[in-house]
Amino acid sequence: MTNQEIAELAAQYLMPTYALPRVAFVRGEGAMLYDADGNEYLDFLAGIAVSGVGYAHPRLVQAICGQARRIMHTSNLFLIEPQVRLARRLAELSFADRTFVCNSGAEANEAAIKLARKWAGQHLAPGQRSIITALKSFHGRTLTTATATGQEKYHRPFAPLPPGFSYVPFGDLAALEAALDETVCAVMLEPIQGEGGINVPPDDYLPGVRRLCDDHGILLILDEVQTGLGRTGTWFGYEHYGIAPDIMTLAKSLGGGFPIGACLAADDVAMAFEPGDHASTFGGNHLACAAAVETLAIIEDEGLLDNARAMGELLIRRFSDMARESDRVDHIRGKGLLLGVKLGGEFAKSVVSGCMERGLVINALGPDVLRLAPPLTITAEQCERAVAIIAEALAEAD
Numbered sequence: 118m119t120n121q122e123i124a125e126l127a128a129q130y131l132m133p134t135y136a137l138p139r140v141a142f143v144r145g146e147g148a149m150l151y152d153a154d155g156n157e158y159l160d161f162l163a164g165i166a167v168s169g170v171g172y173a174h175p176r177l178v179q180a181i182c183g184q185a186r187r188i189m190h191t192s193n194l195f196l197i198e199p200q201v202r203l204a205r206r207l208a209e210l211s212f213a214d215r216t217f218v219c220n221s222g223a224e225a226n227e228a229a230i231k232l233a234r235k236w237a238g239q240h241l242a243p244g245q246r247s248i249i250t251a252l253k254s255f256h257g258r259t260l261t262t263a264t265a266t267g268q269e270k271y272h273r274p275f276a277p278l279p280p281g282f283s284y285v286p287f288g289d290l291a292a293l294e295a296a297l298d299e300t301v302c303a304v305m306l307e308p309i310q311g312e313g314g315i316n317v318p319p320d321d322y323l324p325g326v327r328r329l330c331d332d333h334g335i336l337l338i339l340d341e342v343q344t345g346l347g348r349t350g351t352w353f354g355y356e357h358y359g360i361a362p363d364i365m366t367l368a369k370s371l372g373g374g375f376p377i378g379a380c381l382a383a384d385d386v387a388m389a390f391e392p393g394d395h396a397s398t399f400g401g402n403h404l405a406c407a408a409a410v411e412t413l414a415i416i417e418d419e420g421l422l423d424n425a426r427a428m429g430e431l432l433i434r435r436f437s438d439m440a441r442e443s444d445r446v447d448h449i450r451g452k453g454l455l456l457g458v459k460l461g462g463e464f465a466k467s468v469v470s471g472c473m474e475r476g477l478v479i480n481a482l483g484p485d486v487l488r489l490a491p492p493l494t495i496t497a498e499q500c501e502r503a504v505a506i507i508a509e510a511l512a513e514a515d
């Protein structure tokens with residue numbers, strides 16, 4: 118099928134939850150994508166911070182095919198070897214001791230919210246079950262995670278919403294302190310806000326949040342669905358701030374493109390769950406976990422954290438130069454390969470289409486921010502190519 122034929126079927130048969138795109142990618146290799154009409158694109162979006170190891174990585178393909186040939190799914194009524202290998206590796210890499218494996222970021226956050234409330238039931242006062250999140254946050258599209266998301270546009274059409282959430286401005290410690298009343302059992306934040314515009318908090322914010330949570334005896338949940346697994350140049354975003362959360366969620370790049378999510382916690386919190394408290398039919402299946410184990414090994418073996426840091430610095434230099442030379446770019450923000458280019462006006466959409474026409478995939482976060490989140494395998498030459506294309510698209514954007 119051509120791009121056009123696929124678009125026509127999508128318009129006819131899919132629920133209209135997505136503004137219909139015109140391009141259907143049918144193949145990928147490394148950081149390159151190919152559409153149904155045979156056009157080639159350099160990918161600076163990575164399936165929205167998912168394809169960290171690039172497309173069709175031979176080791177990942179082999180791990181998935183090999184596992185599919187052996188067994189894909191048996192349910193959590195039985196032990197699953199790749200699941201325990203994944204949980205062990207995540208415990209080695211992070212602050213956490215234990216993992217619950219699910220299928221997406223929203224599900225990981227649902228698990229985190231349930232775990233925090235179950236823990237609160239054992240350690241806090243009966244009325245202490247509410248969770249504070251940040252304005253401009255994004256935590257998912259299920260009813261509860263959409264409610265946790267501090268953006269009204271995701272709430273309005275779907276009321277009544279589950280109770281027990283309140284919101285504070287991100288990066289504002291005084292506002293958080295003022296909101297911490299006797300109803301709160303946890304604070305839930307992204308270390309760097311992704312969907313909200315790549316918002317980096319002041320350096321002392323997360324350490325301050327950690328201190329406040331400790332002082333109040335409540336939990337800190339970090340949603341690392343977008344920031345985790347090398348995206349910001351460290352395994353996890355919290356490492357930049359010298360703190361650790363009590364609960365962390367992962368998804369997106371965990372399976373290298375295969376759907377998987379995870380909720381992690383230290384022993385004292387994780388053990389609040391008992392058999393029967395939470396479950397998922399598909400969560401932690403052999404295939405997803407084999408993909409995740411191999412993805413983590415590739416990130417480590419190929420030094421992708423170092424590459425994310427180096428390529429991020431290169432992009433920050435190039436766009437900072439552009440900001441000095443032209444009023445089309447205001448500044449660039451972010452860490453590693455989770456970057457937001459703040460434009461000098463509201464023409465992000467036009468830049469995105471100009472880039473697509475020139476064979477570069479990026480996306481816009483609102484009217485004036487471009488998100489750059491290429492595969493962590495991206496090379497300096499590919500970064501320079503992307504910068505040149507964005508500069509051309511910026512010059513023409515309206």
Ligand SMILES: Cc1ncc(COP(=O)(O)O)c(C=O)c1O
Nearest residue numbers: 221222223255256257311342343
């Ligand atoms: C920080 C964060 N949390 C949660 C989610 C939801 O993940 P999923 O779409 O896999 O449910 C996203 C998705 O963009 C995200 O960026």
